[in-house]
Amino acid sequence: xxxxxxxxxxxxxxxxxxxxxxxxxxxxxxxxxxxxxxxxxxxxxxxxxxxxxxxxxxxxxxxxxxxxxxxxxxxxxxxxxxxxxxxxxxxxxxxxxxxxxxxxxxxxxxxxxxxxxxxxxxxxxxxxxxxxxxxxxxxxxxxxxxxxxxxxxxxxxxxxxxxxxxxxxxxxxxxxxxxxxxxxxxxxxxxxxxxxxxxxxxxxxxxxxxxxxxxxxxxxxxxxxxxxxxxxxxxxxxxxxxxxxxxxxxxxxxxxxxxxxxxxxxxxxxxxxxxxxxxxxxxxxxxxxxxxxxxxxxxxxxxxxxxxxxxxxxxxxxxxxxxxxxxxxxxxxxxxxxxxxxxxxxxxxxxxxxxxxxxxxxxxxxxxxxxxxxxxxxxxxxxxxxxxxxxxxxxxxxxxxxxxxx
Amino acid sequence: xxxxxxxxxxxxxxxxxxxxxxxxxxxxxxxxxxxxxxxxxxxxxxxxxxxxxxxxxxxxxxxxxxxxxxxxxxxxxxxxxxxxxxxxxxxxxxxxxxxxxxxxxxxxxxxxxxxxxxxxxxxxxxxxxxxxxxxxxxxxxxxxxxxxxxxxxxxxxxxxxxxxxxxxxxxxxxxxxxxxxxxxxxxxxxxxxxxxxxxxxxxxxxxxxxxxxxxxxxxxxxxxxxxxxxxxxxxxxxxxxxxxxxxxxxxxxxxxxxxxxxxxxxxxxxxxxxxxxxxxxxxxxxxxxxxxxxxxxxxxxxxxxxxxxxxxxxxxxxxxxxxxxxxxxxxxxxxxxxxxxxxxxxxxxxxxxxxxxxxxxxxxxxxxxxxxxxxxxxxxxxxxxxxxxxxxxxxxxxxxxxxxxx
Numbered sequence: 037x038x039x040x041x042x043x044x045x046x047x048x049x050x051x052x053x054x055x056x057x058x059x060x061x062x063x064x065x066x067x068x069x070x071x072x073x074x075x076x077x078x079x080x081x082x083x084x085x086x087x088x089x090x091x092x093x094x095x096x097x098x099x100x101x102x103x104x105x106x107x108x109x110x111x112x113x114x115x116x117x118x119x120x121x122x123x124x125x126x127x128x129x130x131x132x133x134x135x136x137x138x139x140x141x142x143x144x145x146x147x148x149x150x151x152x153x154x155x156x157x158x159x160x161x162x163x164x165x166x167x168x169x170x171x172x173x174x175x176x177x178x179x180x181x182x183x184x185x186x187x188x189x190x191x192x193x194x195x196x197x198x199x200x201x202x203x204x205x206x207x208x209x210x211x212x213x214x215x216x217x218x219x220x221x222x223x224x225x226x227x228x229x230x231x232x233x234x235x236x237x238x239x240x241x242x243x244x245x246x247x248x249x250x251x252x253x254x255x256x257x258x259x260x261x262x263x264x265x266x267x268x269x270x271x272x273x274x275x276x277x278x279x280x281x282x283x284x285x286x287x288x289x290x291x292x293x294x295x296x297x298x299x300x301x302x303x304x305x306x307x308x309x310x311x312x313x314x315x316x317x318x319x320x321x322x323x324x325x326x327x328x329x330x331x332x333x334x335x336x337x338x339x340x341x342x343x344x345x346x347x348x349x350x351x352x353x354x355x356x357x358x359x360x361x362x363x364x365x366x367x368x369x370x371x372x373x374x375x376x377x378x379x380x381x382x383x384x385x386x387x388x389x390x391x392x393x394x395x396x397x398x399x400x401x402x403x404x405x406x407x408x409x410x411x412x413x414x415x416x417x418x419x420x421x422x423x424x425x426x427x428x429x430x431x432x433x434x435x436x437x438x439x440x441x442x
Numbered sequence: 443x444x445x446x447x448x449x450x451x452x453x454x455x456x457x458x459x460x461x462x463x464x465x466x467x468x469x470x471x472x473x474x475x476x477x478x479x480x481x482x483x484x485x486x487x488x489x490x491x492x493x494x495x496x497x498x499x500x501x502x503x504x505x506x507x508x509x510x511x512x513x514x515x516x517x518x519x520x521x522x523x524x525x526x527x528x529x530x531x532x533x534x535x536x537x538x539x540x541x542x543x544x545x546x547x548x549x550x551x552x553x554x555x556x557x558x559x560x561x562x563x564x565x566x567x568x569x570x571x572x573x574x575x576x577x578x579x580x581x582x583x584x585x586x587x588x589x590x591x592x593x594x595x596x597x598x599x600x601x602x603x604x605x606x607x608x609x610x611x612x613x614x615x616x617x618x619x620x621x622x623x624x625x626x627x628x629x630x631x632x633x634x635x636x637x638x639x640x641x642x643x644x645x646x647x648x649x650x651x652x653x654x655x656x657x658x659x660x661x662x663x664x665x666x667x668x669x670x671x672x673x674x675x676x677x678x679x680x681x682x683x684x685x686x687x688x689x690x691x692x693x694x695x696x697x698x699x700x701x702x703x704x705x706x707x708x709x710x711x712x713x714x715x716x717x718x719x720x721x722x723x724x725x726x727x728x729x730x731x732x733x734x735x736x737x738x739x740x741x742x743x744x745x746x747x748x749x750x751x752x753x754x755x756x757x758x759x760x761x762x763x764x765x766x767x768x769x770x771x772x773x774x775x776x777x778x779x780x781x782x783x784x785x786x787x788x789x790x791x792x793x794x795x796x797x798x799x800x801x802x803x804x805x806x807x808x809x810x811x812x813x814x815x816x817x818x819x820x821x822x823x824x825x826x827x828x829x830x831x832x833x834x835x836x837x838x839x840x841x842x843x844x845x846x847x848x
Contacts, residue, residue: 052499086518093458093522094529101528104536105521108514112492115511116499122507123500130510134540135585179541 038203039071039161043171043193046080047210048267049113052120055079058267059120061208062166066126073157073167073200075193076117078109099144103173103183107133110170110189118168128166131157133173134181138192140174146185147174149192152199161200169196190251198258205260206273207247212266213274214239214246216439217291222431224440228289230275235289235382236262238416242380243294252276279384287392288383288437293430295377295423297327298351299408300344302358304368307333307340314365315342315358322357324350327378328411328420339368343409345420348374376408377426380418381433393417399436405429444609445477445567449577449599452486453616454673455519458526461485464673465526467614468572472532479563479573479606481599482523484515505550509579509589513539516576516595524574534572537563539579540587544598546580552591553580555598558605567606575602596657604664611666612679613653618672619680620645620652622845623697628837630846634695636681641695641788642668644822648786649700658682685790693798694789694843699836701783701829703733704757705814706750708764710774713739713746720771721748721764728763730756733784734817734826745774749815751826754780782814783832786824787839799823805842811835 042065044058058076065072077083086106090097114130121128133140136157140147157167171189176182184191190207197205211219212227214236219225231239233256240249246264255262255276265273305311312331319326328345346354351374358370386392396417400407405428409420421429434440448471450464464482471478483489492512496503520536527534539546542563546553563573577595582588590597596613603611617625618633620642625631637645639662646655652670661668661682671679711717718737725732734751752760757780764776792798802823806813811834815826827835840846 052495055499089458089518089522090525093461093525096525096529098525098528098535101521101524101536104524104538105518108517111514111517112495112511115507116495118507118510119496119499119502119504122504123502129504130507132510132587181538 037069037071039200040065041073041075041193041197041200041202041205042208043075043189043206044077044208044267045189045210046077046083048208049076049117050080052116054267055113055116056120058117058208059124059126061267062121063124063126066166071161071164073161073169073196073202074117075169075171075189075196076110076113077171077189078113082109082112100180103144103181107170107173107181107183110172114168114170121166121168126166127164128168129160130168130170132170134175136169138174138195140176140182140184142176142178142182144176144180144182147176147182149174149184149195152195154199158200188248188250190248191254194251194255194258194260194262197260198254203261204263205255206263206265208265208267209246210266210268211246212269212271213264214244214276214290216289217430217434218244218293221293221427222434224431224434226439228274229272230277231289232279232384233276234279234415235384236276238380238382238413239290239292242292242382242416242418243378244290244292287385287389288381288439290382291379291430291433291437291439292382293377293379293426295426296348297345297376297378297420298348298372298374299376299420300346300351300354300358300370300372301341302365302367302370303341304339305342306366307338311340311365312342318357318361319346319354322353324354324357328409328418330409330411345376345378345409375423376420377423378418378420379426379429379433380416381437382416384415386415386417395436396433399432400429403428403432443475443477445606446471447479447481447599447603447606447608447611448614449481449595449612450483450614450673451595451616452483452489454614455482455484455523456486458522460673461519461522462526464523464614465530465532467673468527469530469532472572477567477570479567479575479602479608480523481575481577481595481602482516482519483577483595484519488515488518506586509550509587513576513579513587513589516578520574520576527572527574532572533570534574535566536574536576538576540581542575544580544601546582546588546590548582548584548588550582550586550588553582553588555580555590555601558601560605564606594654594656596654597660600657600661600664600666600668603666604660609667610669611661612669612671614671614673615652616672616674617652618675618677619670620650620682620696622695623836623840624650624699627699627833628840630837630840632845634680635678636683637695638685638790639682640685640821641790642682644786644788644819645696645698648698648788648822648824649784650696650698693791693795694787694845696788697785697836697839697843697845698788699783699785699832701832702754703751703782703784703826704754704778704780705782705826706752706757706760706764706776706778707747708771708773708776709747710745711748712772713744717746717771718748724763724767725752725760728759730760730763734815734824736815736817751782751784751815781829782826783829784824784826785832785835785839786822787843788822790821792821792823801842802839805838806835809834809838
């Protein structure tokens with residue numbers, strides 16, 4: 037007997053038939069004698085509808101009211117899934133964020149989970165009742181509904197698995213696991229049987245959409261055994277495991293990309309201590325996440341240039357902010373480009389194998405792809421390139437690193 | 443300066459433009475220096491969609507899950523209205539049933555309000571903040587969402603007005619007040635400037651759809667000054683007042699009808715004490731509301747017949763129950779008819795004026811309409827007739843009692 041948290045995203049609960057299908061997946065675990073908590077998202081499309089209501093009613097958004105509105109999506113799904121389970125003879129009840137409660141901070145729209153009180157839930161699970169839990173939502177310190185931000189249901193599931201000390205957290209999705217790269221972009225992509233937490237984390241933050249970065253980081257921190265699998269078939273998925281548990285040893289595990297990138301360059305900045313802190317402090321205050329940063333001294337030895345990448349959605353806001361602070365920051369010029377993409381190769385093997393970066397740069401150079409920004413971590417190398425070359429870059433790297441199906 | 447509770451139903455908040463229109467109505471009261479709490483229903487159609495989801499997912503309904511699902515309708519509206527008000531520069535926040543809280547009993551799907559804790563709300567209203575309150579919902583003793591049953595938002599509004607000791611409770615709807623009868627059925631119907639609580643109560647329970655019976659009873663009990671008016675124009679509405687405040691004195695104030703009626707006759711019952719209690723106790727246990735009851739001794743002096751009316755929706759269930767209990771109850775025959783209507787005339791003047799019943803029966807007899815069951819209260823006379831004669835009965839009575847527009 038094990039305790040399992042299952043998570044089903046929006047496409048898995050898109051209509052009543054699919055909700056019944058989810059109930060079947062739950063039933064299978066119950067029939068195997070397991071204790072089951074299921075975390076669900078809103079029916080696909082429901083959240084978009086609610087978000088556009090909230091946007092269209094007026095130009096000002098009160099994030100608290102926004103959360104009250106969009107949290108209804110998951111509220112509907114938990115009720116429906118609980119009924120579907122009851123109709124199969126399975127004891128089940130729904131739990132909303134405030135009922136458990138999932139306590140979060142007060143940052144409405146992208147709240148962080150602070151604590152989950154599992155006493156009630158634990159008792160019910162032990163008694164054999166399935167807990168159907170609304171993902172994506174919690175309750176803030178002021179007693180109002182909070183949401184965790186788009187995709188937050190993965191985080192809800194992992195946090196719940198950690199709090200309930202579950203044996204496994206199964207993330208059901210519309211793909212059947214984690215691939216070496218996006219199969220839509222590169223048909224030779226191969227499904228991985230396992231991937232390490234760190235690789236998964238880098239994949240997610242580099243743009244692979246299969247799991248939310250936050251949820252992977254949380255799983256790693258709390259050592260939650262994570263599985264990614266399909267809600268639409270019975271194929272085994274990909275297990276996300278500790279590094280010591282990996283069997284495979286390859287040069288790299290996967291290639292991720294993101295087209296929603298933009299680049300900003302500030303040139304002619306005074307070369308003095310604190311200038312980077314001043315720039316990025318301002319952007320952080322405005323909740324703009326900066327990804328890659330490169331600083332280079334200018335030829336005159338007096339000034340410096342800083343280039344950084346950020347989400348395309350934040351580009352206009354960031355440029356506006358920096359323009360307004362031109363006097364304080366003292367840069368000569370600002371330029372920006374919204375047509376860039378980030379391509380990353382990821383693999384724990386980089387730690388021990390030299391020359392992987394060199395190989396990557398050589399392959400891209402061979403294809404005539406110019407590298408605008410480079411950034412590396414212990415197990416990842418990312419490059420910013422012109423967006424038009426994304427497919428070419430991904431496919432070339434996939435082939436060159438031998439990732440295709442055997 | 444006054445404290446006002448406004449209530450807007452589903453058609454008044456059917457889309458974003460109408461929600462903005464509601465915000466304008468709220469703004470007007472705020473601009474007049476009043477403290478305002480607004481109770482809203484779900485957007486027209488939203489509840490039906492949610493109810494059909496809950497019905498279609500499986501034949502068994504867990505009423506607790508049903509409530510969790512349908513309560514989302516109001517949750518969306520309160521968030522949207524709060525945003526609309528904020529966009530007009532009005533300080534506003536939304537309140538869900540569990541946040542206030544509106545404490546109810548545990549009868550999911552048709553819960554009764556037991557207490558409203560207004561401490562927080564009171565403070566906010568005094569500070570000038572508009573409270574946007576989700577109608578129709580509360581929280582049960584087990585911490586789960588309850589709903590008050592269809593149309594429960596009127597009750598929410600009146601209960602809130604009582605708890606907040608509001609100076610007035612304005613019920614905005616798609617008609618501009620209470621009419622002598624349904625204008626769609628009888629074009630000569632006239633809007634009343636005022637009506638007494640008791641008349642309104644009888645009108646509502648006799649089928650007039652403008653206000654929910656429960657809400658009128660509650661307003662009468664707590665002496666809440668009630669006004670019915672249109673959300674779509676600026677016409678003065680109908681004030682529901684204490685009897686001593688009425689100016690008009692007419693024979694009758696209005697004519698109500700209901701087509702959703704059915705009739706059951708049990709004949710050949712043993713004429714012994716306790717038989718009525720046995721029958722209606724069983725129906726009450728099954729939550730079937732019985733309306734009119736007539737008992738008549740049979741010709742043989744040994745047995746008795748009982749005829750009663752009830753909602754058409756409950757007919758099959760009631761007949762099934764009674765058939766099953768035939769052995770215990772000992773009746774000879776059961777017959778039923780779902781094609782009946784109830785027509786009622788209402789007026790406090792009946793208390794002091796004799797002959798009104800006689801006039802009513804004479805008018806209906808003149809038109810050849812057979813009376814199947816008659817029931818009277820101090821200020822109401824109801825008759826059950828064949829459903830096909832509803833229009834004819836209402837129009838004839840309306841004319842004969844001189845209710846048409848001057």
